[in-house]
Amino acid sequence: MDAAFLADVKRRAEAESERTARFLSDIVRIKSLSGGEGAVVERIAAEMRAVDFGDVVVDRFGNVRGQIGTRGPLVAADAHVDTVDVGNPANWLSDPFSGEIRDGCVWGRGTADQKAGMAAIVYAGKVLRDLGMDLPFRFLGVGSVQEEDCDGLCWQYLVREEGLRPDVVVITEPTVCRVYRGHRGRMEIAVHVAGVSSHGSAPERGVNAIYRMADVLKELEALNDRLAPHPFLGKGTLAVSEIRSTSPSLCAVADSARIHVDRRLTEGETRASAVAEIEALPSVKRYGGRVEVLRYEEPTHTGMVYPTDKYYPTWLLAEDHPALRAAGASYEGLFGEPCVPGRWTFSTNGIATMGMSGIPTLGFGPADERFAHAPDERCEVADLAKAVAFYVAFSFRFAAGGK
Secondary structure: OOHHHHHHHHHHHHHOHHHHHHHHHHHHOOOOEOOOOHHHHHHHHHHHHHOOOOOOEEOOOOOEEEEEOOOOOEEEEEEEOOEOOOOOHHHOOOOOOOOOEEOOEEEOOOHHHHHHHHHHHHHHHHHHHHOOOOOOOEEEEEEEOOOOOOOOHHHHHHHHOOOOOOOEEEEOOOOOOOOEOEEOEEEEEEEEEEOEOOEOOOHHHOEOHHHHHHHHHHHHHHHHHHOOOOOOOOOOEEEEEEEEEEOOOOOEOOOEEEEEEEEEEOOOOOHHHHHHHHHOOHHHHHOOOEEEEOEEOOEOOOOOEOOEEOEEOOEEOOOOOHHHHHHHHHHHHHHOOOOOOEOOOOOOOHHHHOOOOOOOEEEOOOOOHHHOOOOOOEEEHHHHHHHHHHHHHHHHHHHOOOO
C-alpha cells in the first residue's frame, strides 16, 4: 500500500467520524447487560444493512455478523456488545445511558468497553464499500454477546458450532488506538473446606470451618506473592473475592466454608498448574479441602445455554508473526510513528480465538481501558476515525502478506 492510498483511507475514515459517533451514541442508549443484548443486536444489524455491509445474520447464540467481500483471507473484527451495569449512579456526572456527545467524546456505559469498537467496525465496512474495489479479502464484522459474563464463550460457539475459522482476528477492546498482542488468562476457582457444627455456646464441641479457611487464606496470600513474573505479560495473580459459610443457625459453629478465587494466569501457567498449586497448600491438604474449577451455564439473549468451564487461557502473538508485522506496518503508515505493541491488563475474547483455537489474534481498539467498568466512561471521537482507518488498512496489508 502506498502513502496516497493510506491518506485516502484516513480521509474517508475522518469523513465518517460524525456518523460513527452518532451510531455509537445510539447503541450506548440501549442498555445491554449480558444476556439482555437483543435490542442492541437488532440496532447493529440495521446499521450494518444501512451501510451495505452484506450478509448480515444473527446466529443461534445471539451474535450479529456481517461480511463484505467474497474471496481471499477472512479478516474478522470482533466487538462484544454487552456491558456491565453502572454501579452507583451518584458516581456519574451524567446519565450513563445518555450517549451524550460533548468535549470531543461520546459518553456513557459501554463507550470504551466496548461499543466504540463495534461502531468503528461498522463504519470500516462502509469505507470498504465506498472504495468501490473488488476486495482481495473478506472482512467479517462480529458483534458478540455475553463476553462480560463469560469471555470467549461466543467464539467457542462460532468456531465449534458454526465452523467459523478466520485467518486472523482483530479484538477491538480499548487499546488507546495502539496495537496489542495478548494478555494474561484467568480462571474462576472455588475452594471448599468442611467443619462440624455445634452450638455457639460450646464451640469446643465442633470444628469451625471458617477458622480452617482462615489458614487457607493466609497461605493463598503467600502463594500470590511468590507467583513468577513474565517480562511482557507480567506476573500471575491470585485474589480471593468472596467467602461464604454454612451452619445450622447464626448461633452455631460453621460446618462448611467456601471461597471464590480470581486467578490470573501468565505465560507458562495452566489450568492444571494453578489447581495443583492450591491443592498442594499445607492447610488444604491438612483439612481435606476441595478445589473446584467453576462452570458457566447461563442462557444467552436467544435462550441458548452453552456450558463451559471458567478457564480462559493466556495468549500471546509472537513478535515476528506475519499478522503482527502487518499490524505494525499499517499503524506506522497511517499514523507516522513507531508501533510498540502492548497488552491488556484484563481478559478478552482472544482467550477463545487464539488461546483455545490457535487463530492468530491481535488487538486495536478506540478508547482507553482505564475507563472500562468505571463511572463517566467515554471514548474520544478522534479515536473512532483512527480505528476505522486501521481496520481498513490492516485488512489490505494482511491480505497482501504484510507488504
